[in-house]
Amino acid sequence: MFRVVKKSNKSQARLGSLKTEHGKISTPFFMPIATQASVKGLTSQQIEEMGAQIILSNTYHLFLRPGMGVIKKAQGLHKFMNWQKPILTDSGGYQVFSLSSQAKINNQGVRFSSQINGDKFFLTPAKAIEIQSILGSDIMMSFDHCPSWPCSRAQAQEAMQRTLRWAQQGKDFHQRKKLSSLLFGIAQGSIYQDLRAESARQLRKIGFDGYAIGGLTLGEPHFKTRAAIQSALQEFPESRPHYLMGAGQPEQIVDFVQMGVDMFDCVIPTRNARHGLLYVRRKKSLTQKNFYQKIHITNAQYKQDFRPLDSRCSCYTCQNFSRAYLRHLFLAREQLGKTLATIHNLSFYLNLMRNLRKMIEQGKI
Amino acid sequence: MFRVVKKSNKSQARLGSLKTEHGKISTPFFMPIATQASVKGLTSQQIEEMGAQIILSNTYHLFLRPGMGVIKKAQGLHKFMNWQKPILTDSGGYQVFSLSSQAKINNQGVRFSSQINGDKFFLTPAKAIEIQSILGSDIMMSFDHCPSWPCSRAQAQEAMQRTLRWAQQGKDFHQRKKLSSLLFGIAQGSIYQDLRAESARQLRKIGFDGYAIGGLTLGEPHFKTRAAIQSALQEFPESRPHYLMGAGQPEQIVDFVQMGVDMFDCVIPTRNARHGLLYVRRKKSLTQKNFYQKIHITNAQYKQDFRPLDSRCSCYTCQNFSRAYLRHLFLAREQLGKTLATIHNLSFYLNLMRNLRKMIEQGKI
Numbered sequence: 001m002f003r004v005v006k007k008s009n010k011s012q013a014r015l016g017s018l019k020t021e022h023g024k025i026s027t028p029f030f031m032p033i034a035t036q037a038s039v040k041g042l043t044s045q046q047i048e049e050m051g052a053q054i055i056l057s058n059t060y061h062l063f064l065r066p067g068m069g070v071i072k073k074a075q076g077l078h079k080f081m082n083w084q085k086p087i088l089t090d091s092g093g094y095q096v097f098s099l100s101s102q103a104k105i106n107n108q109g110v111r112f113s114s115q116i117n118g119d120k121f122f123l124t125p126a127k128a129i130e131i132q133s134i135l136g137s138d139i140m141m142s143f144d145h146c147p148s149w150p151c152s153r154a155q156a157q158e159a160m161q162r163t164l165r166w167a168q169q170g171k172d173f174h175q176r177k178k179l180s181s182l183l184f185g186i187a188q189g190s191i192y193q194d195l196r197a198e199s200a201r202q203l204r205k206i207g208f209d210g211y212a213i214g215g216l217t218l219g220e221p222h223f224k225t226r227a228a229i230q231s232a233l234q235e236f237p238e239s240r241p242h243y244l245m246g247a248g249q250p251e252q253i254v255d256f257v258q259m260g261v262d263m264f265d266c267v268i269p270t271r272n273a274r275h276g277l278l279y280v281r282r283k284k285s286l287t288q289k290n291f292y293q294k295i296h297i298t299n300a301q302y303k304q305d306f307r308p309l310d311s312r313c314s315c316y317t318c319q320n321f322s323r324a325y326l327r328h329l330f331l332a333r334e335q336l337g338k339t340l341a342t343i344h345n346l347s348f349y350l351n352l353m354r355n356l357r358k359m360i361e362q363g364k365i
Numbered sequence: 366m367f368r369v370v371k372k373s374n375k376s377q378a379r380l381g382s383l384k385t386e387h388g389k390i391s392t393p394f395f396m397p398i399a400t401q402a403s404v405k406g407l408t409s410q411q412i413e414e415m416g417a418q419i420i421l422s423n424t425y426h427l428f429l430r431p432g433m434g435v436i437k438k439a440q441g442l443h444k445f446m447n448w449q450k451p452i453l454t455d456s457g458g459y460q461v462f463s464l465s466s467q468a469k470i471n472n473q474g475v476r477f478s479s480q481i482n483g484d485k486f487f488l489t490p491a492k493a494i495e496i497q498s499i500l501g502s503d504i505m506m507s508f509d510h511c512p513s514w515p516c517s518r519a520q521a522q523e524a525m526q527r528t529l530r531w532a533q534q535g536k537d538f539h540q541r542k543k544l545s546s547l548l549f550g551i552a553q554g555s556i557y558q559d560l561r562a563e564s565a566r567q568l569r570k571i572g573f574d575g576y577a578i579g580g581l582t583l584g585e586p587h588f589k590t591r592a593a594i595q596s597a598l599q600e601f602p603e604s605r606p607h608y609l610m611g612a613g614q615p616e617q618i619v620d621f622v623q624m625g626v627d628m629f630d631c632v633i634p635t636r637n638a639r640h641g642l643l644y645v646r647r648k649k650s651l652t653q654k655n656f657y658q659k660i661h662i663t664n665a666q667y668k669q670d671f672r673p674l675d676s677r678c679s680c681y682t683c684q685n686f687s688r689a690y691l692r693h694l695f696l697a698r699e700q701l702g703k704t705l706a707t708i709h710n711l712s713f714y715l716n717l718m719r720n721l722r723k724m725i726e727q728g729k730i
Contacts, residue, residue, distance in 0.1 A: 036697040037690070041406075043701065044685070066668070066693040073669050074689060082685045303431070304438050320409070320447045324439060325402070328431040332401040335700055336408065 001182065001209055002027075002241050008360050012233070012260035015360040018210075018241055020054075020086040020138035020182060022078065027241060027262040028360075030253070030353045031056040031088060032346050033270060036065070037081040039346075040270055041339040044083045050315060050347045051354070054086040054138070056265045059131055060095035063121075064114045068134050076136025088265075089137035090245070091128045091170075091186070093144040094214070105145065107162065125166035126173035133179055140174070141212065142167040144186040149218035156190035159215075160199045163188045168206050182209035184243060190215060191224040193231040200235030210263075211236040212243040222252075226259075233260045250279065250352055254286050257356050258365060269349045273341035276330045279348040280310045286355055287365065292348070297341070302327045315347035316340075366547065366574060367392075367606050373725050377598070377625035380725040383575075383606055385419075385451040385503035385547060387443065392606060392627040393725075395618070395718045396421040396453060397711050398635060401430070402446040404711075405635055406704040409448045415680060415712045416719070419451040419503070421630045424496055425460035428486075429479045433499050441501025453630070454502035455610070456493045456535075456551070458509040459579070470510065472527065490531035491538035498544055505539070506577065507532040509551040514583035521555035524580075525564045528553045533571050547574035549608060555580060556589040558596040565600030575628075576601040577608040587617075591624075598625045615644065615717055619651050622721050623730060634714045638706035641695045644713040645675045651720055652730065657713070662706065667692045680712035681705075 006015040016027035032039045032047060035058045039047050047055065057077060066080075074080035077087055093110075097103050100112035109124035128143035143166045145159040167185045174183045185203035189195030196213075203211060213232045216225050229244060236242050243263035244256055253264055269279070276297045283291040295302075297309075308318040309326065317326070317340040329337030359365040371380040381392035397404045397412060400423045404412050412420065422442060431445075439445035442452055458475075462468050465477035474489035493508035508531045510524040532550045539548045550568035554560030561578075568576060578597045581590050594609060601607050608628035609621055618629055634644070641662045648656040660667075662674075673683040674691065682691070682705040694702030724730040 036693075036699055038694060038697075038699045038701040041700040041704065043681070043704065045681070061697075065697055066689070070669055070689055070693070074671060074687070080687075080690055080693075082690075304435055306439060316408070316410070322439070322445075324431070324435055325445055325447075328401075328435070328445075329403055332403075332426075332430055334401055334403045335406040335703070336403040338700070339406065339408065339704070 002239065004238065006360060008258075008363065008365060010363070011258035011365060013258050013356070013360045013365055014260065014262065015357055016241065016262055018262075021180060022084065022086040022138050025053045025086060026357055028257045028353055028356055029053050029263060030349045031263070031265040033058075033265055033267055034081065034083075036061050037077060039342070040274065041335065041342050044081065046316070046343060047083070047346075048085070050343060051350050052085070052346070054088060055083060056088045056090065057135070057137070058092070058095060059089045059128065059135065060092035060099065062135060063092060063131050064116055064119075068131060072134050076134070078136055086138040087135070088139040089132045089135050089141065091141040091143040092123060092131070093128070094146045096123060097146060097148070105162075107165065109143070125169040129170045129173045129177075129179070129183070133177065133181065137181055139182045139184060139210065140179075142170040142183065142185050142208070144188060144214055146188065146215045147190060149190070149220050151190040153192055153195070156188070156192050156195055160188040160195050164199065164202045164206075167203060167208075171206055171208070184208055184210040184212050186212045186214040186245070187232045188215050189228065189232075191220050191228050193227055196228045196231035197235050200232040204235060204237055208240070210241040210243055212245050214245045216244070217247045226255075229256065229259060229261070250292055250349070253352060254356065269345035270342050273345040274338045276337070276341065278309055278326075278341055279345055281312055281348070286352065286359065297323065297326050298330050299327075309344055310348070313344065313347060313351070315344050317344040317347075367604065369603065371725060373623075373728065373730060375728070376623035376730060378623045378721075378725045378730055379625065379627065380722055381606065381627055383627075386545060387449065387451040387503050390418045390451060391722055393622045393718055393721055394418050394628060395714045396628070396630040398423075398630055398632055399446065399448075401426050402442060404707070405639065406700065406707050409446065411681070411708060412448070412711075413450070415708060416715050417450070417711070419453060420448060421453045421455065422500070422502070423457070423460060424454045424493065424500065425457035425464065427500060428457060428496050429481055429484075433496060437499050441499070443501055451503040452500070453504040454497045454500050454506065456506040456508040457488060457496070458493070459511045461488060462511060462513070470527075472530065474508075490534035494535045494538045494544070494548070495542075498542065498546065502546055504547045504549060504575065505544075507535040507548065507550050507573070509553060509579055511553065511580045512555060514555070514585050516555040518557055518560070521553070521557050521560055525553040525560050529564065529567045529571075532568060532573075536571055536573070549573055549575040549577050551577045551579040551610070552597045553580050554593065554597075556585050556593050558592055561593045561596035562600050565597040569600060569602055573605070575606040575608055577610050579610045581609070582612045591620075594621065594624060594626070615657055615714070618717065619721065629718075634710035635707050638710040639703045641702070641706060643674055643691075643706055644710055646677055646713070651717065651724065662688065662691050663695050664692075674709055675713070678709065678712060678716070680709050682709040682712075
């Protein structure tokens with residue numbers, strides 16, 4: 001299922017291959033986010049053309065809208081949104097706490113009201129897996145309790161232990177139903193290193209196809225993020241993929257890959273794109289400081305700048321349009337500006353991952 | 366420049382070929398609208414893939430933003446927006462009256478303030494041509510005075526006569542500058558048939574590469590629209606293309622083509638698309654009543670409708686996505702819904718024109 005193709009001797013970075021029901025994926029990789037069965041503003045053809053190997057979609061959002069009745073009749077999310085490559089779905093845990101109203105948690109699961117229409121639901125570890133199975137996801141995530149930041153040690157410990165119990169229940173359900181998709185466990189424990197390590201050890205005992213780190217990059221100091229990641233990674237089995245959920249900035253991804261992370265997702269490139277904040281490569285080596293800059297495309301300096309956004313980028317946007325045109329589209333509030341910016345920023349991230357894989361292969365990182 | 370390839374013997378419909386600096390176009394044709402140098406939500410690749418032969422862009426909007434300084438440095442609109450096929454630009458006349466604040470008209474031109482930032486401008490017939498020449502448009506429109514509806518006979522006559530004087534001034538400028546783009550005259554006269562006929566006769570005396578009918582479908586009764594069009598068409602030379610500006614619904618286009626109109630543009634398909642109002646073909650023959658229907662994609666009946674929007678349509682949207690998915694995107698307010706809907710509605714119009722050309726060729730209309 002997962003094969004480490006090459007291990008760096010300069011860092012913990014690994015080149016790998018992850019087999020899913022919709023094809024193999026080279027690790028380390030980045031997943032564009034299709035929260036509501038759509039990467040905002042892009043057709044599935046555009047997502048494929050930019051070289052995405054896999055996308056992430058959000059269980060919580062799809063559960064509420066269009067709802068499982070529609071997805072079931074559509075024969076799963078792949079057919080519904082016309083995406084033939086792998087899909088990872090999160091468990092809904094994070095969103096239940098951050099988006100729904102009146103979430104009430106107990107050891108069985110979470111009771112919550114839809115923020116769309118007030119409908120009431122009760123989500124359990126088994127139910128979260130069942131929903132992801134209806135979605136037809138290639139990689140399912142265990143239902144987790146993700147506390148917000150800041151978070152006391154006691155809160156972190158309680159959420160971590162509950163997440164472990166839920167992980168076991170989800171796994172039991174997955175086995176009982178003989179589901180063929182991959183199932184990942186999620187380590188919690190906030191910034192507390194011993195809790196992170198304990199969480200990872202216990203997950204490993206249960207046994208999963210892959211191991212994720214949740215509940216980080218929520219605003220905590222970066223050195224604590226790093227330490228927490230380190231603590232979890234040390235306890236994860238080397239033979240399984242390691243997934244850091246919801247991170248990060250490009251230079252962080254370069255760092256985390258060297259720490260041994262294999263999978264990433266983040267709203268940063270797409271959200272920034274929609275706000276006209278665009279990634280431009282500055283230096284050749286990814287390990288140099290400031291190897292890229294973020295430019296505000298609406299700045300006056302781009303008014304008559306007819307160069308592509310990034311002359312080294314081969315994406316559709318950079319191959320066909322100028323900074324001046326992009327600036328015009330943003331100032332004129334034309335949707336095409338956001339679409340072209342999203343294509344570029346995602347391409348920047350996907351190229352970053354491609355370069356990192358190449359560097360690991362060539363023993364350069 | 367314009368060649369009538371075939372004249373119908375059942376109606377006034379003609380199949381033609383119009384030569385421009387960016388290639389030949391088969392008439393009758395429909396022009397998608399790229400008001401601010403962008404067909405809302407679509408990449409130039411998507412516009413080309415759906416088979417658009419030519420697009421229309423708005424002089425007034427581009428004059429105000431990004432402004433002619435940017436367009437000049439970009440070496441014209443084609444390069445600026447990366448569109449290689451022909452572009453028709455309107456003269457700005459219609460928008461000066463409908464969008465700007467405090468438009469003041471005299472026989473020399475129109476003084477107005479930008480609705481974006483209050484900047485003051487004075488637009489003249491020569492200036493309108495000069496701007497279109499900077500845009501690098503393949504087909505330029507003469508600066509016209511387009512009165513709003515309702516419009517008294519006296520108002521219509523004054524605007525019509527002013528438009529004729531301006532047409533002559535624009536043509537003089539076009540000749541003096543030896544511009545190679547095509548220049549069209551615009552007949553005005555509101556719903557008054559004798560004014561329309563007089564306007565067309567006088568334009569013909571001045572001599573243009575093509576003849577347009579402006580200032581209709583502004584809310585007047587349809588039979589008056591038809592009569593006004595008829596009056597102008599009767600006086601236009603057969604050897605030149607006839608352009609009805611800003612129309613219309615599909616069944617009207619079928620009718621107008623049979624009256625001898627060769628060129629159309631309209632915001633209806635794209636604006637409707639953004640509101641989830643989609644065109645679906647119902648009957649094979651374009652001359653049957655109700656050969657299509659408009660569906661509201663957000664209606665509950667499409668919740669679990671996994672058929673394509675239109676099973677006879679070969680557009681990207683119909684080939685890849687279901688009504689249920691489109692409905693979901695609209696309800697979830699995902700931009701992709703608007704993009705896919707726009708691709709479909711424009712394809713519907715472009716297919717309509719393709720079918721009409723085929724029917725003229727086969728002597729069926």
